[in-house]
Amino acid sequence: MQQHQSQLLTAREAAGYLRISLASLWRMEQQGTLVPFRTLGGHRRYTLAMLNEYLEHSRRRPYSYRVRQA
Numbered sequence: 001m002q003q004h005q006s007q008l009l010t011a012r013e014a015a016g017y018l019r020i021s022l023a024s025l026w027r028m029e030q031q032g033t034l035v036p037f038r039t040l041g042g043h044r045r046y047t048l049a050m051l052n053e054y055l056e057h058s059r060r061r062p063y064s065y066r067v068r069q070a
Contacts, residue, residue: 008037009046011026011036011043013046014036014044028054034046034050034054036050
């Protein structure tokens, strides 16, 4: 399982995994939300662990409703 988590994905594969566009992935990188590894040729690579961590932290918590008393 550890080996599967360290597999490197291309930007296109990472965007597909997150179900976002490449442009959205690029914006996330510019904001510092995701920091990809760079190959010697300058290509971006992502680990599944990195993407899963982002997904876990980006989940919205359920809104708790307060009952207003009159």
